[in-house]
Amino acid sequence: MKKVVNFTVIVLSLLLIFPVGNTAQAAGDFQKSHPFYEEIAYLMDKGVVTGYPDGTIRPDRVVTRAEAAVMIGRVKGFSEAQQETTFSDVPAGQYxxxxxxxxxxxxxxxxxxxxxxxxxxxxxxxxMALIIERVFDLNFIYFHDIKDVPDAAYYYDAITRLIAANIAIGYPDGRFQPKLEVTRGQFSAFLARALEPEFKNTAAIADSYKRDKTKTYTYLRNGRGESVDRFVKVPGIDGGEDQFVWETQIGEERYPELEYETYKEFAIGYPYSDHNAHLAYPVRVGKTFVAAHNPEAVYYTITGVDQTVETEYRTFTNAVEITTNDGGKYYMVEGFAVVKWIQADGTIYSELKDVE
Known part of the structure; x- marks a missing residue:
């Protein structure tokens, strides 16, 4: 019997091994107006995303389990040489x-x-959440309610880790839609966010209070001088993958910190530890929220919006004022997080000095 050659498989195999081009300009269906243009172009330059024989990228086509394996393999530098697998439906000849x-x-x-x-x-x-969590060994968990992801769901921990790592975010109605199919563009965005801090900035709600992860923030701390916050990689636990965190440096001392944000709240906490809510959404004067449990609930109240507050860095006119349970106040600004904290006795605990 004459052996039938599957030319489609051969072409796709060659295509996945030898990219059509390494820049987004090679794709006729991929324009700068696409919401994930920068992320896909970034991965194309790294050889992680490639096109099809007709020169298209098809960013809005669903990504298959085979394509996902190829993409994460390229991120990790795996060999793409065809070989036997342990799966009954993936023969050695599969591209x-x-x-x-x-x-x-x-x-x-x-x-x-x-x-x-x-x-x-x-x-x-x-x-997708499970795959990204495993590939990048995501350590941090931010537990919060997700309407359509019960605690017992097999992907619950993975989704919370993606949110904590600023790789994914749910929808404004509180859902994550875990059964929704992922497009090639979306999968590219998740990979790019895991690899590069610049893209983590896009995993945010509208009018986010999180800081720009590509910038360095300097603060004046009462009695401690200057502190510098940078978004950098630190060693993971138990020899795992390095993880991106905000790292604060005061003199020779360094400690990690995380910013968490959902459609319900903005919070700050240490990795592998509790977090404290700093702002509750939607923002409105008179709103009281639980800031922490230590062990009893601690409540803060939003006492002003569009406030003017002077800092060493600049004067802000759009600050939200929050009054603490002990009579202190702090001010938060979109894109800057906390810009100034004043203790009950009037002492300035911290204020923003510079951003660069």
Whole structure:
């Protein structure tokens, strides 16, 4: 019997190994107006995202489980040489067999109970969270209510870790939509955010109070001089992947800190520890919220909006004033987080000095 050659598989295999081009300009269907243009272009330059034989990128097409394996394999530098796999539906001749086999060995992807991988199946947002969590060994968890992700869901921890790492964010109605299929553009955005702080800035709600992760913030601290905050990588726990955090340096002392933000609140906390809410949404005067539990609930109140506050850095006219339970006050500004903190006796505890 004459052997039938599957030219489609060969073409796709060659395409995945040899990119059409390394820049976004090579794609006729990929314009700068696309919401994930910068993220996809970044991954194209790194050789992680490639096009199709007709020169298209198809950013709005769903990403398959095979494509996801190829992309994360390229991020990790895995061999793409075709090989046998442990999955019954991924023979050695399958174009992504090498990437699938390598990713499975690394523990980044797993198959189904029937022994299949289902390479042509689309990746859901829930499964995307699991893949990204494993690939980047995400450590931090920000527990909060997600309407359509119960605590018992197999992807709950992964989703909370993506949110804590500023890689993903839910929808304004409080859902994450874990069963929604992910497009090639969306998957690219998640990968780019995991790799580069600049793209983490886009994983934010409208009118976010989080700081720009590409900038350095200097503060004046009462009795401690200057402190400098930078968004950098620090070693993960138990020898795991390095993790991006805000690191505060005061003299020789350094300590990590995280900013968390959902459609309900803005919070600050230490990795692997509790967090304190600093602002509750929607912002309105008179709103009281639970700031912390230590061990009893501590309440703060929003006492002003569009306030003028002077700092060493500049004068802000759009600050939100929050009064603490002991009579102190602090001020938050969109894009700057806390810009000034005044203790009950009038002492300035901290204020923003510079941003560069």
């Amino acid at each position: 992504a067999s090498g990437s699938i086999a390598e990713a499975a060995r690394a523990g980044y992807i797993i198959g189904y109970k029937d022994g299949t991988y289902r390479p042509s199946q689309a990746v859901s947002r829930g499964d």
